[in-house]
Amino acid sequence: MFLDVLFNIDNGYLEGLVRGFKSGILKNQDYINLVQCETLEDLKLHLQTTDYGNFLANEPSPLTVSVIDDKIREKYVLEFQHLRNHAVKPLSKFLDYITYSYMIDNIVLLITGHLHQRSVQELLPKCHPLGMFEQMGAITVADTSASLYNAILIDTPLAPYFIDCISEHDLDELNIEIMRNTLYKAYIEDFYNFCKELGGPTGEVMCELLAFEADRRAFMITINSLGVDLPKDERSKLYPRCGKLYPDGLNQLSKAEEYDQVKMIAESYADYRPLFENVGTNPGDKTIEDKFFEQEVKMNLNAFMRQFGFGVFYSFLKLKEQENRNIIWIAECVAQKHRTRIDNYIPIM
Amino acid sequence: MKLLNKFTIGAGSVALALFIYAGLTYMFTGYGFRFDIGWLLTSLNPYMWAGLGVAAAVSLSVLGAAIGIYSIGSSILGGGVKAPRIRTKNLVSIVFCEAAAIYGIIMSVVISNGINNQSITTKETLMSDYRGGYRLFGAGLTVGWSNLFCGIALGVVGSGAALADAQNPTLFVKILIVEIFASAIGLFGLIVSILISSGSKVGKS
Numbered sequence: 303m304f305l306d307v308l309f310n311i312d313n314g315y316l317e318g319l320v321r322g323f324k325s326g327i328l329k330n331q332d333y334i335n336l337v338q339c340e341t342l343e344d345l346k347l348h349l350q351t352t353d354y355g356n357f358l359a360n361e362p363s364p365l366t367v368s369v370i371d372d373k374i375r376e377k378y379v380l381e382f383q384h385l386r387n388h389a390v391k392p393l394s395k396f397l398d399y400i401t402y403s404y405m406i407d408n409i410v411l412l413i414t415g416h417l418h419q420r421s422v423q424e425l426l427p428k429c430h431p432l433g434m435f436e437q438m439g440a441i442t443v444a445d446t447s448a449s450l451y452n453a454i455l456i457d458t459p460l461a462p463y464f465i466d467c468i469s470e471h472d473l474d475e476l477n478i479e480i481m482r483n484t485l486y487k488a489y490i491e492d493f494y495n496f497c498k499e500l501g502g503p504t505g506e507v508m509c510e511l512l513a514f515e516a517d518r519r520a521f522m523i524t525i526n527s528l529g530v531d532l533p534k535d536e537r538s539k540l541y542p543r544c545g546k547l548y549p550d551g552l553n554q555l556s557k558a559e560e561y562d563q564v565k566m567i568a569e570s571y572a573d574y575r576p577l578f579e580n581v582g583t584n585p586g587d588k589t590i591e592d593k594f595f596e597q598e599v600k601m602n603l604n605a606f607m608r609q610f611g612f613g614v615f616y617s618f619l620k621l622k623e624q625e626n627r628n629i630i631w632i633a634e635c636v637a638q639k640h641r642t643r644i645d646n647y648i649p650i651m
Numbered sequence: 652m653k654l655l656n657k658f659t660i661g662a663g664s665v666a667l668a669l670f671i672y673a674g675l676t677y678m679f680t681g682y683g684f685r686f687d688i689g690w691l692l693t694s695l696n697p698y699m700w701a702g703l704g705v706a707a708a709v710s711l712s713v714l715g716a717a718i719g720i721y722s723i724g725s726s727i728l729g730g731g732v733k734a735p736r737i738r739t740k741n742l743v744s745i746v747f748c749e750a751a752a753i754y755g756i757i758m759s760v761v762i763s764n765g766i767n768n769q770s771i772t773t774k775e776t777l778m779s780d781y782r783g784g785y786r787l788f789g790a791g792l793t794v795g796w797s798n799l800f801c802g803i804a805l806g807v808v809g810s811g812a813a814l815a816d817a818q819n820p821t822l823f824v825k826i827l828i829v830e831i832f833a834s835a836i837g838l839f840g841l842i843v844s845i846l847i848s849s850g851s852k853v854g855k856s
Contacts, residue, residue: 307803310722310810318729321814325733609811 305502309610312390317609320618323381324606326353327625329651336632337644342370345633367633374629378622379431385615392500396612398459399493400619404433405460406489409441410482413450416442417474435459463488476532483523483540490516494544503611509544511601511616516545517574518594524555524564525590546571588646595648599624603651624648697784697853701766704791705759708844711795712755715802715837719748722806723813730817737816740823744809747834751798751805754841758794761845762787767854783853790848797840804833 310317328336332352339345342365346358357373358365386397408429415425422439429438435458444450451464463485490512497508520541527537538556541547547555554567568574577593588596602617602624628647635644677683723744731738765787771777812826 306807307718307722310725310806314722314725314810315729318726318814318817319732320729322730322733322817325818609814610807 306610313393313612316385316388316393317614320385320614321606324614324618324621327621327650328352328629330649333628333632333647333649336629339632339636342367342633342637345370345629345636349629367630367637370633371626371630374626375431378619378626381622382432382619393612393615395496396500396504397615399496400616401432402460402489402493403486404430405435405458406433406463406482406485408433408438409455409460409485410478412438412441413444414478417478460485460489463492480536480540483519486519487540487542490519490542491544497612500612503608504613507605507608507611507613508616511605511613513545514573514598514601516542517547517551518598520545520547520552520555521564521568521574521590522594524558525561528559528561528564546573592646592648595624595627599648599650621650625650693781697780698766698769700784700788701762701853704788705763705766706791707788707795708759708762708791709755709795712758712798712802712837713752715799716748716752716755717802718799719751719802719804719806719809720745723748723809726810726813730813734817736820737813737823741809741813741816743827744805744812744830747830748802748805748809750834751802751837754837755794755798758790758841758844758848762791762848765848765852767852769854780853783851786847786851787853790844790851793847794840794844797843798837801834801837801840804836805830808833 332348335348336345339348346365349358350356354374354377357377358370361369361373382397386394386401389397411429412422412425415428416422422442426439437454437457440454441450444453451461455461455464465488494509494512494516497512498505500508523537523540534556538552541552541555543549543552551567551571555564558564558567565578568578577597578590581587581590581593598620602620605611605613605617608614628650631647632644635641674686677686723741727738727741765783769780771780808826808829812823812830815826816823
């Protein structure tokens, strides 16, 4: 009761604001209009009638898909940063936790790019703006993960997540992916515990969302490592433990060798069984990633049904990202004039 | 912050332990008669009871109205950024909250009118003064607590009404009906309080 009554003192304005942002997310009718566009200029015209307004007005004339992608991302990043600037604890800490996953992606992007002999100047603009931290440019100096940690990451908020992945091995392709997944596992478990401690509507909504995210990571890691030479115990160290699959499902997943075994493991969980049905790689079917995205959108929309919680901030960001992916998918199909799979976006509202 | 965190559990258990220790000490040393509730009640002046009634009436009602107003106000401001049409319509929820505070001030004026000069001549006047004091205290508590929870309820419902109105304009009138019921409970407190305090006074008028 106290959470409901005292929530609006610090967070009432921001919750109202984020719900206003969410009402500007593109609806089904908008997507139908976008799908009928013939060129990217048409797309820009249709987006002017939505909440996006004239965001592409100052761009030079031949529009490219990457420019549209950057401008869409800039808009929701600006909204998120506005919310973060107005937030106080504990909302500010919650919003910071959301940005840590982008920091992890940026670190991995920079190290991978450095391994492929790209310069820091080229890579920094490709980093996600929500995951910026100081000394990002200096990441390329490190050769092993231990030196990476000691030199740079120890000052960032990600320092406690590095405990499990410091080693003296050189950073190469496979190790980078393992490092990314280990970091992400530590981060999502920490975020889950933080939300659980907050309790109330925040805890209830966020623990559901994060449990789904953790299980989705476990499934995707298993499916992607089916053909790769990754030892079973290494694989099981990458699974986040805060989802519904812990502990039995994760044990079974770590022993799975084929896709059918993974599907059978999912059959025993009522939440995940419908996601694995009717999946295929034929032109008319949906892939497993699409089904996970659809389920994620559904859960994020449900988060808006609870008032006086922080779940709406997390869900707003995820829904805007999904909208970004949808618009870019449609834009790519329009730009390449390859319209057979243009309807494969995930409708949101 | 959870209510039962380490600090409150620690402080609460220390207080309980001290209370039990004090009680047992009195009991075992033969001074148990000192724990005398009757003495406490009769030795407190009826003016104090009546004064506390006045204070409770206005302060608790205002606290409830304040909680309601800030809850609704911050949601109107947040929702009004992207949906400016909700700004004027939702001020009616704030008027409901203000009504809760007004009930408090009405009752505190009525109760304070019952506090007059004491002149105790017979046992009956003394008893009547005590009765008046207790009744005015009860009246103040009744209206105070009722309007506190009325204001809290109006705050939660009103902020939901503002945010729902921003998404879908047809919802506002339906949620307003819930707010009418929420403000009715404040009115119940006012009615009972008037019934208790009518005719009761401390001292001669």
